[in-house]
Amino acid sequence: MSTTSRDREFAIAELAEEAVEISDVGVLGIRMRLTSGACATIVGDGYPVNFHHAESLPNAYSGLILASLLVGAATLATPGHGFTAGHNVAASDRVLESCGLLERYYSRFGPKLT
DSSP, X not given: OBOXXXXXXXXXXXXXXXXXXXXXXGGGEEEEEETTSXXXXXXXXXXXXXXXXXXXXXXXXXXXXXXXXXXXXXHHHSTTOOOOSSOOHHHHHHHHHHHSHHHHHHHHHSOOOO
16 A cells, blocks of 8 residues: 555556456455465555545645745745744744745635635
């Protein structure tokens, strides 16, 4: 079972070459009986289970998260950024509020800010 990214992590084609039997087990994924006698169930057809048959984290949110990480990295790379070690929610909020990212996100995806 994969849980880390949108990319496939398993050599499914190679496993299939070694399989003597492959069966579809519906939304669970696929099952392969290998020449060794072992049975392998590839949950989610090898895709991460948090993206399989659902968009558990909408793409609009993941774009906002990645953009926020970029803003954070750029901020921390700036001399005199003012952050200290640890988690500082208020300072993080100030950076995100001042860069315009949230306003652009909300103007595109809503809700409208008042």
